Amino acid sequence: MAKVTRNSHIKVRVSDAEKQEWLTLADAAGLSVSDLIRAAMQQPIIRAPVPKRNRRPAPAVDPQLLRNLANAGNNLNQLARAVNMYGFEPEDSARMLLYLSAMHDHLAAIRHQHTETAPAGEEVADAGQDA
Numbered sequence: 001m002a003k004v005t006r007n008s009h010i011k012v013r014v015s016d017a018e019k020q021e022w023l024t025l026a027d028a029a030g031l032s033v034s035d036l037i038r039a040a041m042q043q044p045i046i047r048a049p050v051p052k053r054n055r056r057p058a059p060a061v062d063p064q065l066l067r068n069l070a071n072a073g074n075n076l077n078q079l080a081r082a083v084n085m086y087g088f089e090p091e092d093s094a095r096m097l098l099y100l101s102a103m104h105d106h107l108a109a110i111r112h113q114h115t116e117t118a119p120a121g122e123e124v125a126d127a128g129q130d131a
Helices: 016-029 033-041 063-086 090-115
Strands: none
Touching: 016 033, 063 090
């Protein structure tokens, strides 16, 4: 076997305890610390398997519905940002609560409309209409 010329260095910071452990392991194996580390690095790295999630595929959804839901989410984010940046007056609290309550009801109606099928002959109300 041809001798390998090694002229590159890797600096590693270790604690005093780690250094002593590596020196002891190398001495017990009759190796230099460099050879001990090379041997350890040649071993395959074993990782615990990541459990697969058994998710059912996402249902096909109307693109317009997704856009409307994204818009509602953007509106909520804008409200939260404005409140966090500027705060609001106490008299605005009631108006904000009414708006958030209406948005909650609206989103719940959309969810209900798209998670359950309507009984035969009965049309599901359009969740996009204002109450």
